[in-house]
Amino acid sequence: GHALGIWHEQSRPERDDYIKVFKHNIKHKYQDQFTKQHRWKVDDFGIPYDYGSVMHYGGLDFSRNDRPTITTNDRNFQATIGQREEPSFADVKQINEAYCKGTGPPLDCKNGGYQGPKDCDVCRCPTGLGGTLCDQV
Structure with a gap:
């Protein structure tokens, strides 16, 4: 860190x-x-x-x-x-x-998720959430 x-x-x-x-x-x-x-x-x-x-x-x-x-x-x-x-x-x-900002078009990740640094088309989601925008349980 x-x-x-x-x-x-x-x-x-x-x-x-x-x-x-x-x-x-x-x-x-x-x-x-x-x-x-x-x-x-x-x-x-x-x-x-x-x-x-x-x-x-x-x-x-x-x-x-x-x-x-x-x-x-x-x-x-x-x-x-x-x-x-x-x-x-x-x-x-x-x-x-x-x-890692600015590596691709921004996604509106939900529920505390964030845009993946290596694959900008996918959000990285907190445990228990999924979907492209972290909006699925």
Whole structure:
């Protein structure tokens, strides 16, 4: 993500709506990694906050005292943050929005889908949706 110019999810300007950061629990040399950025500095391409992003730190990452550095406002998402298995759908969408626009005629993808970078005639759809425009279950 860094190499592609993508910010850490917990640095997004609206992060306080989704998480709480405990700076006093973060190792001093890593505190800047948790700094909330200004809206003018971060382009989220209109993609909602993503607990499942590979660019989101986990709840104990960089803790100096084994206490949480991040908690999710909705406890149901606490175990989701910090995953490193693969980029989330929203991660790939954000990269696509940043680098793959203008590769063909625009499609009006529905329900959070986005135009595929290699096949511009097809939308990439969130799990559970399909069809040319992500408008079919």
